[in-house]
Amino acid sequence: MDCVVETFGLTKRYGRETVVDGLDLAIGAGEIFGLLGPNGAGKTTTLLMLLGLSEPSSGRSRVLGHDPVREPLAVKSQVGYMAENMGVYADLTARQNLLFLAGLNGIEKPAVDECLELVGLASVADRRAGTFSRGMRQRLGLAEVLIKNPRLAFLDEPTLGLDPDGIATMLELIERLPREKGLTIVLSSHLLHLVSRVAGRVGILDRGRLLALGTVAGLAGECGAAEDLEAIYRHFLKGTGEAAA
């Protein structure tokens, strides 16, 4: 398997609190990988470290063959990141928002229309982003990831706060991208049934530690539960709960 993301004992501490604890991961090209876990499990911190936005306390990682700590720009130019609660410039139109992002990436002729078309915002391209609904804003965020032609995309809680229709549209988009754009996607979420719909493999994270890693079907076999991510998830989380107690 051609690895685009690898981590070796990746650890992040804030003071005495360990947020990510010795994470070992390998994510292959063209995968949709789901990073699962409750709030505060260390999902966002992991993504930030992989982007070079946060420095690991120990351990190391390689993203597309680069070390995010040493070569953050090389990583950032090929990786799209959509933050949880990501914002857009409310005073700019959707098109201007995209053009600004393209400018930051030094892209000469950005495919703005194509990206807006893809996420279904072509008809509102010249409306101010401040007037957008949450779902539209989120899709604009996805377009901002796509405008830089990334090889890898980190989507942090991409469905957070969306209504069922919005969630369906977002997931459909996410599913199409690896096929159409050859993109690898890492998405984090605490909403398991959603992730299980699109993700090939998942990693379950709790209190910074990786509890389980594998395909949804494989994990189901491991714990003897039905092929239902919810049940698998509970099974693994319960394990740590008892260990902690």
Add this chain to the structure above:
Amino acid sequence: MRTIMMKELADHFGSARFLILASVVFMVSLLGIHLAGQGVRELLAERGGGSLEGRSFLMLFTAPGALMSLSAFMALFGPMVGLVLGFDAINRERSQGTLSKILSQPVFRDEVILGKYLASLATIAILLASLGLILVGLGLMGVGLVPTADEALRLLAWWVLSVVYVGFWLGLGLLLSIVFRSVATSALASAALWILLSFFVPVLGQAAASALVPMEDPQRPRAEELAAYGKVSRTIALASPPALYSQASSILLDPTHRGGEQALRLSTMSRLDQFLLNRFQGVLSVNQSLILAAPDLMALLALYAATFLLSYLAFVRQEVRSA
């Protein structure tokens, strides 16, 4: 960096706050120059043009009028312009959720902060230049005075000084926007710093001077005592950008002004001497005035560099996480 700068520049000129700021500054300046113009006209009628040769036009900027002179007005309101443009530069991006987005693009953090800074500085420079030109035009029409080449040079130097001065406050605003995560906190903090540096430091300087240099007879101080007193209060006032700016701008705009030494000399002279000095004092050339203003300008530049350096360091080391 260019991309960020262009966007910020467009944001500034399109924003409601710039419109309000510019209109307030313009209105007050217009009032100021109108009042100063009246004063200058009366003075000219009284004394004839000859005695004020070569500096009558500049008096439009230094004559106190009914309220305050234009240069005093700049010393007071320049900080507002700088702080308003800078106080939420970074923390607004943070609360909007756009900071992590920008930083996850392949740009250095320096470029983000530098782009924002230069855009705001350019805004200030353009605002002050247009303001200055409008005022000069009004002076030409209203009072009928034409600036000499010398005076035009002085005005240009004053413009540079003003941009540096407002730029200092901009840097301070930027620093606050990095240090404080909430926009409201940094707004309050910038107002507090403005008041502190503008009003309290000079007062503090005088208080420290009277404590350090006790005078035997305050009614009739001796020359050495006055010299020491002036030295201490001036040294402490160096920490107050408005004081530095006022001093430098009066030197630049008033060819007869000789900086801090003049005040000292005047205070130790008899009234007749003072009168004679004022009456027959020569006019300094632009060069000489620049040399006199240099220490103040340098101190201002040093403060300016320090605030920018601090905000730069703070920003580069800061965690991205919004939570």
